[in-house]
């Protein structure tokens with residue numbers, strides 16, 4: 001029988017090689033059709049007496065990425081459309097849907113013939129759960145092999161038997177760690193955890209998998225054998241007696257109780273290990289159904305899975321613009337940012353001309369790339385040859401005429417209007433008429449810079465975040481005259497370097513920095529009120545922010561905050577900044593010389609390693625300090641999230657950001673806005689706009705008018721609207 005997504009070849013020994021190779025896809029994913037075909041293959045191999053066992057592998061360079069968007073979306077729309085009407089019936093339907101994959105894998109596990117999964121590349125989520133249901137697992141030792149159950153990162157957890165099988169193979173602590181963090185394992189680590197049986201050279205993968213069957217692999221899972229005991233003896237052992245009381249506390253410390261999926265993993269493992277395997281599967285299915293219905297899962301899947309993919313694939317790309325294959329990119333300014341921009345561009349296979357004022361500076365910039373390559377090679381992420389090829393794509397130069405073949409030039413020179421003006425003119429003098437010019441400025445409006453260009457329609461902002469090689473977000477900034485072709489070229493470039501773009505209209509601070517400074521300014525307010533700095537930082541982390549606002553301010557530099565406050569006063573007048581903020585920052589920079597991380601003196605002290613940073617004791621002298629019991633940490637947490645969300649809502653109201661997906665994805669990728677909320681606008685939608693408006697009014701009365709809800713928010717509250725409903729960029733396909 002022919003299958004669309006699989007080939008099946010049975011050899012002379014009666015071993016069927018099932019190869020998963022979905023047509024037209026770069027990666028295999030689970031779809032309803034894949035599950036139907038897998039079920040049919042299972043039935044056929046069981047029925048065929050000539051088949052002694054099955055080796056299951058992938059025809060792609062990776063094994064599989066797990067569940068497909070369409071499956072998640074259909075569960076999602078079920079929840080969205082039907083929950084309000086009949087919550088109990090919706091839960092039952094979800095429960096049945098969730099059980100499909102679990103049931104199929106259990107059927108495989110108990111089919112009576114041995115199955116071996118041959119893991120040839122990255123194996124994620126549902127695909128690893130399928131492998132876990134196989135009786136044998138062999139992984140290639142290729143560096144590209146990564147094994148993970150990463151569902152928790154989008155608010156879910158392994159719900160197709162993963163929690164039950166992993167905790168019956170690996171010790172409970174490692175199992176919990178793997179699933180509650182979603183960490184990636186190398187093949188060797190997976191073997192050490194007892195999750196795969198063998199790790200072999202890539203060319204030995206299929207022979208080794210077949211050999212397991214020839215050696216008489218029993219088609220019975222360990223937990224289906226009589227007298228099976230979980231590693232470490234289950235949960236009633238002295239070691240377990242230490243782990244289980246501590247586990248919830250550790251999880252709480254790591255997640256501040258913000259992630260229902262992480263807690264559900266803990267419960268699935270704890271409860272599941274006390275009952276027979278099939279009952280454990282039911283427990284998992286029940287918790288998964290529950291987690292699917294939480295606001296956190298709903299919002300995280302929407303932003304971190306669906307919206308991120310849609311934006312990455314060019315959801316905001318203007319229609320009708322042909323795709324640009326970038327053959328050469330110019331980067332002008334080989335300093336802190338430019339050097340890394342050149343590196344990520346070359347890493348994406350694009351030749352780069354890296355220009356600075358003299359060849360020494362340009363070569364030094366390439367040296368940054370050399371350092372990053374060396375690091376990647378030492379960590380096994382890159383081969384010597386790949387590193388050499390990458391570096392050969394970066395050509396340092398001090399001659400602007402070398403930009404004559406560039407499709408796109410990105411400037412990252414000093415943040416100075418005059419310097420930028422001179423660079424724009426020098427570049428345009430040699431640039432081909434088809435090329436686009438992008439500025440990486442963080443504070444200068446694009447429309448103003450474009451005034452120096454003879455071709456403002458081809459002028460755009462491409463704003464990177466530091467460290468460029470790690471940060472996944474790029475803001476694409478539109479000046480008033482930026483044309484569609486420039487937007488398309490910028491988005492094609494961002495896609496080529498595998499970052500996620502958000503398209504933002506020109507404004508002071510664009511989107512991300514506007515929100516970031518609201519976060520930091522709220523911390524200034526708290527300091528001024530006398531809240532101890534440690535409580536400020538802890539409250540932010542408990543709210544789900546990855547970095548406290550004071551530590552973040554140290555990273556971006558306090559003198560930059562000072563410069564921005566002064567520039568705001570110069571451009572918009574004294575009233576545009578809070579005089580108490582100005583006083584605080586002026587004192588820190590001018591009187592104390594505290595510039596932040598860069599001079600090892602900021603809100604924190606940075607002693608030489610290995611000593612850890614600690615809050616600067618002098619902060620306690622600046623304002624009369626409140627006692628810990630005079631501070632409500634819950635309110636501090638709320639203030640951080642609300643002030644950022646309100647700023648994000650303002651950017652929508654002002655037309656700076658036009659699509660809620662971009663505000664959400666931008667807030668999470670740009671500054672780590674509490675990911676469990678799904679982002680700054682999902683935070684508002686999640687609690688309901690009316691509730692948010694009421695909360696803003698309460699906070700405004702207590703902490704100042706910057707908490708006043710905006711006109712749009714009040715209007716939305718009155719009409720019962722949500723951001724996603726109102727702007728409706730987000731269409732969920734109906735369940736099949």
Ligand SMILES: NC(=O)c1ccc[n+]([C@@H]2O[C@H](COP(=O)([O-])OP(=O)(O)OC[C@H]3O[C@@H](n4cnc5c(N)ncnc54)[C@H](O)[C@@H]3O)[C@@H](O)[C@H]2O)c1
Pocket residue numbers: 332333334335336337338355356357361411412413414415416419422423440441442443463464465466
């Ligand atoms: N530092 C950040 O975190 C960050 C983040 C996003 C954007 N930016 C923006 O990126 C730009 C560069 O910032 P940076 O931190 O990399 O600065 P930097 O001082 O490290 O680098 C600037 C580089 O530009 C070079 N340069 C100056 N004039 C030049 C000219 N006429 N021709 C060629 N090269 C010239 C300098 O020699 C230097 O190597 C600024 O616009 C800044 O606002 C910075």
